[in-house]
Amino acid sequence: xxxxxxxxxxxxxxxxxxxxxxxxxxxxxxxxxxPACGDVMKxxxxxxxxxxxxxxxxxxYGCGSAIASSSLVTxxxxxxxxxxxxxxxxTDIAQELALPPVKIHCSILAEDAIKAAxxxxxxxxxx
Amino acid sequence: MKxxxxxxxAATTPVDPRxxxxxxxxxxxxxxxGNPASRSHRFGWQAEEAVEIAxxxxxxLINADPRxxxxxxxxxxxxxxxxxxxxxxxxxxxxxxxxxxxxxxATLDTMRxxxxxxxxxxxxxxxxxxxxxxxxxxxxxxxxxxxVSVMFVNNEIGVIQDIAxxxxxxxxxxxxxxxxxxxxxGKVEIDLQALKVDLMSFSAHKIYGPKGIGALYVRRKPRIRxxxxxxxxxxxxxxxxxxxxxxxxxxxxxxxxxxxxxxAAENARFATLRxxxxxxxxxIEQVFLNxxxxxxxxxxxxxxxxxxxxxxxxxALKDIAVSSGSAxxxxxxxxxxxxxxxxxxxxxxHSSIRFSIGxxxxxxxxxxxxxxxxxxxxxxxxxxxxWDMYKDGVDLxxxxxxxx
Numbered sequence: 001x002x003x004x005x006x007x008x009x010x011x012x013x014x015x016x017x018x019x020x021x022x023x024x025x026x027x028x029x030x031x032x033x034x035p036a037c038g039d040v041m042k043x044x045x046x047x048x049x050x051x052x053x054x055x056x057x058x059x060x061y062g063c064g065s066a067i068a069s070s071s072l073v074t075x076x077x078x079x080x081x082x083x084x085x086x087x088x089x090x091t092d093i094a095q096e097l098a099l100p101p102v103k104i105h106c107s108i109l110a111e112d113a114i115k116a117a118x119x120x121x122x123x124x125x126x127x
Numbered sequence: 128m129k130x131x132x133x134x135x136x137a138a139t140t141p142v143d144p145r146x147x148x149x150x151x152x153x154x155x156x157x158x159x160x161g162n163p164a165s166r167s168h169r170f171g172w173q174a175e176e177a178v179e180i181a182x183x184x185x186x187x188l189i190n191a192d193p194r195x196x197x198x199x200x201x202x203x204x205x206x207x208x209x210x211x212x213x214x215x216x217x218x219x220x221x222x223x224x225x226x227x228x229x230x231x232x233a234t235l236d237t238m239r240x241x242x243x244x245x246x247x248x249x250x251x252x253x254x255x256x257x258x259x260x261x262x263x264x265x266x267x268x269x270x271x272x273x274x275v276s277v278m279f280v281n282n283e284i285g286v287i288q289d290i291a292x293x294x295x296x297x298x299x300x301x302x303x304x305x306x307x308x309x310x311x312x313g314k315v316e317i318d319l320q321a322l323k324v325d326l327m328s329f330s331a332h333k334i335y336g337p338k339g340i341g342a343l344y345v346r347r348k349p350r351i352r353x354x355x356x357x358x359x360x361x362x363x364x365x366x367x368x369x370x371x372x373x374x375x376x377x378x379x380x381x382x383x384x385x386x387x388x389x390x391a392a393e394n395a396r397f398a399t400l401r402x403x404x405x406x407x408x409x410x411i412e413q414v415f416l417n418x419x420x421x422x423x424x425x426x427x428x429x430x431x432x433x434x435x436x437x438x439x440x441x442x443a444l445k446d447i448a449v450s451s452g453s454a455x456x457x458x459x460x461x462x463x464x465x466x467x468x469x470x471x472x473x474x475x476x477h478s479s480i481r482f483s484i485g486x487x488x489x490x491x492x493x494x495x496x497x498x499x500x501x502x503x504x505x506x507x508x509x510x511x512x513x514w515d516m517y518k519d520g521v522d523l524x525x526x527x528x529x530x531x
Contacts, residue, residue, distance in 0.1 A: 003442075011442060017510050034528030035513060036473040038436055038462075042512035059512040063438035067510065116529070 003064055004098035010068035015075050018057040020044050026054075028124065030116025033109050039066040043113040045077060045085075047121055053077045053085055058113075065103040069093050069110035082118050132447045132492045136333075136485030137282055137310060137427050142378070143335035143385060143486065150337060150378035153177060163371045164362065174373045181380025185329070188383045189308075189317040191344055197363045198376055201341035202309035203233040205328030206276070208343055208367060209305045210237045212353030213274045213326065214246055217303065221271025227251045227259055227278075228468040234276050234307055255470050256419035257286040265296055274303045279311035279327075283465040283481055284418030285427025287315060294323030303351060309333050309341075313386030314394065314424045319344060325351045331375070335486060336382030340375035343367075393486065397425035400484050400493050404428060407497030411504055413517070417466060417479060431471065431479040434514040435507040437462075440480060443503035447496050450481045474513075474523075 003011070019042075020027040026046050033040040039062030046055040056074040060067045072093060077085045093099075093107035133141075142150070152158045153174070163178045165171025182193040199205045214224055226238055228250050238248045249267045254260055259277065268275075275297050277288050290306055297304035305326040311317060313334040319327065327344040331337055345351055345366065359368030405428060408414060413433035432440060437451040462476035471479075482496070508514040516523060 011439070014510060019515070031512065032529045035523060036528070038438075038473075038477045040512055040528070059510055059515065061434065061511040061513045062436050064442045066436075067439055112529070 006097050007064055007068040007099070010071040010097070011064040014058075014067055014071040016055075016057050016071065017059065019059060020046055020055075020057060025124070028117050028121030030113045030118070030120055032112040032116050033062070033066075035061065038062060039106065039109060041066065041070045041109055041113040043070060043073065043110075043117045045117045045121065047082065051081050053080055053082065062106065062109075063103070065097065065099055065106040066109060068097050069099075069106045070113065072096060073110045073114055077114060082121065085114055086118055088114055128491060128495055130446045132496060134482045134484060134488065134492075134496065135448045135450055136488070137285075137481060137483035138450060139332045139338065140335045140485055141487065142332075142337050143382060145385060146336055146378045146381045149381045150374045153374035153377050159373065161373070163373055164360065174371075177373055177377050178371055181376045184380035184384040184387075185342055188312065188387045189319050189327070189329075189344065190321075191319040192347060195319075195344050195347050197343045197345055197366050198371055199341045199343055199367055200339055201332070202231075202307060202328045202330035203341075205330075205341050205343040206231070206233040206305075206307055207237050208353065208356050209326040209328060209345075210234065210274060210276055211241060211356055212366070213303045213305065213351065214241050215244075215354035216352045217273040218246075221269070221273045222246045223249070223269050223272045224274045224276070225249045225251065225264065225267050225272055226276045227253060229253050229257060229281055229283075229465045230276065230278055231282055231307060231309070234278070238276075253468055256422070257281060257284050257417070257465075257469055258419055258422060259288055259293070261289065261292055261296065264293060268296065268300045268302065270300075272300060272302050274305060276305040276307070278307040278309075279317075280308070280314060280424050280427075281418070281465065282310050283427075283463060284429045284469070285310075285423045285483075286418040287311075287422045287424060289422075290324060291322055297325075298323040310424070310427070312383070313390055314426060319346075326353075331379035331382055334382050334386050336379045337375055340372060340379050342379070394425055397484055397488075400488055400490065401425045401428055403490065403493050404482060404484070404497065405430075407494070408500055411501065415475065417469060417471070426483050426485060428482045428484075429466075429479055430482070431466075431475040432504055433475060433478060434511050434517055435478050435504060437477045437479060439507055440478065440503060443507060444480070444499055446499055447482075449483075451479065 029044045031042045042059045044057045045053045058070040060070040090107040090111040159173045161170030161174035163175040182196045186193040303325045306324050307328045309330040325346045330341040415431045417429040441451045466476035
């Protein structure tokens with residue numbers, strides 16, 4: 001299957017691969033997907049005291065589109081407030097990466113990962 | 128080194144230059160372009176002679192009589208003709224058929240079509256090795272079982288079924304035995320004087336011949352009858368009508384002739400290359416060879432790489448042309464049904480790669496492949512949350528996944 005140049009770029013040079021220290025209280029983690037489905041995304045965000053996402057990192061087990069989708073959202077969430085980040089839609093991701101219809105679920109998973117990370121942060125910080 | 132490296136010989140092979148050379152002599156005005164069925168002039172006679180020589184060359188490789196060879200468009204058509212043809216011809220004797228879950232779709236889908244016609248089909252499980260348990264086959268056989276269809280060499284994992292033993296069981300039960308040998312011809316010894324096989328499918332493009340041509344072996348003693356599936360001018364003794372494509376048939380004959388001459392040496396070379404590949408890869412952690420380790424052809428090696436996903440692995444391996452056990456690239460998102468039938472988890476089935484080597488594979492290509500595989504696995508595992516969890520000692524089966 002032919003991938004778009006953007007998918008290939010993110011796949012070959014993924015942005016923000018890695019993980020933050022687990023015990024850092026400013027870090028929240030969202031992990032979505034299942035190995036049996038062929039993709040698992042782990043998205044971590046580092047949130048400042050005033051609720052801005054300062055940094056983000058990901059690790060993804062999945063196809064090229066899943067890796068590209070998670071790499072892209074780490075770029076997009078940086079500098080956004082939690083509420084702004086929650087507005088990122090899977091359709092924006094799919095459009096930016098020109099994902100084919102069979103790969104739309106990758107963008108949905110990336111959106112879910114952001115939401116899961118935000119929910120994790122909120123549950124830890126009681127807001 | 129020329130990239131990408133072709134390691135997908137089980138999907139198709141390039142035409143051997145010697146075969147292409149031969150094939151070209153049967154196309155143009157200067158060549159033998161005639162219709163082999165034309166009886167009234169030398170154009171036809173020459174084409175017919177060429178077809179009969181090719182028929183003998185094919186029969187020669189498998190120790191059969193040339194009159195037992197019926198030309199078709201390929202193994203898919205041969206499987207259709209064999210299974211439907213025999214099931215329909217012998218339907219008064221019974222309507223029960225047996226096959227195996229790891230067969231090619233050309234067999235499985237043909238069986239499904241027959242189910243819609245009122246036939247009953249038993250799909251046998253295979254062992255974790257990919258091999259059929261003969262006791263299970265024996266237990267599944269009934270007096271009304273008319274056709275058993277089992278492939279010689281599996282296309283995904285390369286395991287070789289015990290065709291001789293299955294043949295004995297079928298003959299004892301008076302059951303027609305069909306064998307799909309698309310991946311076997313030129314790779315394993317096939318002696319149809321010894322094997323109790325009644326019908327056998329062949330393809331040219333898996334053995335360095337062109338696409339679009341194949342053959343079905345139809346036993347004469349004891350005689351096997353088939354209901355024709357393609358009707359017309361009564362070619363191929365009424366079993367398969369349609370003008371014979373002389374150039375393709377001649378090419379298939381040449382490919383089989385070469386295979387007979389070179390098979391032994393080629394297999395020895397493939398075995399060395401396969402070992403070199405496996406030795407270079409097996410030191411990676413969490414790597415598994417799929418299918419029986421001994422009953423296999425040397426050309427096909429199917430390996431699962433745990434904690435990396437198959438399609439991204441294929442992307443990382445862009446300099447080598449291989450195929451994935453994950454059908455993620457198609458719309459289905461399903462892992463290989465063959466690997467699932469071996470009992471592999473979805474994850475391992477998703478993360479498997481078939482490396483198939485062939486006539487033009489070199490040692491340098493294998494060495495480069497090993498290097499690329501190591502780099503790809505390192506890169507993807509560095510990116511894989513599952514790998515981290517494995518390294519942290521987390522049992523992935525105990526994790527509550529958020530499935531989607």
